[in-house]
């Protein structure tokens with residue numbers, strides 16, 4: 502189980518902090534009780550034009566639910582090695598009609614990885630679209646006009662929802678990809694089919 506927290510740091514600054522990384526207090530997603538520190542683990546993150554970096558992921562423990570939660574910084578999606586901006590660039594290029602191999606070369610990631618992100622987004626497009634539009638209209642009741650459906654529609658909906666969140670919630674909201682990870686609990690591109698956006 503993972504909680505995405507709004508991390509203001511870049512992946513490099515985060516990596517440089519090592520195990521001294523500070524995560525704001527987090528609540529248990531099931532019972533809302535504050536989680537207590539429960540060590541952590543090392544994992545890798547791959548960012549554009551940087552060698553893979555090892556980062557420390559803190560973990561919290563809920564004594565009532567007897568469950569640990571990993572605190573993932575918002576520049577990550579759950580179970581994805583690459584930073585959100587890399588995934589976002591790849592999806593934007595794919596929507597623009599670029600092929601997986603070209604994108605992979607440009608971003609220096611394996612083309613099978615690009616193909617997987619793209620396939621995931623296309624498969625989940627109806628659900629992703631519904632969730633984003635619900636969030637957008639909860640922030641501002643004006644309807645969101647989309648010029649496309651499917652994967653291109655998802656990116657359009659993400660853009661509108663992100664703009665509304667910046668306008669109505671907080672202008673310091675992170676970039677659109679980190680925002681997507683935050684609102685989807687890191688699961689926007691996850692293989693499972695459960696609703697990606699927790700209440």
Ligand SMILES: [Zn+2]
Nearest residue numbers: 529532563566
């Ligand atoms: Zn709990």
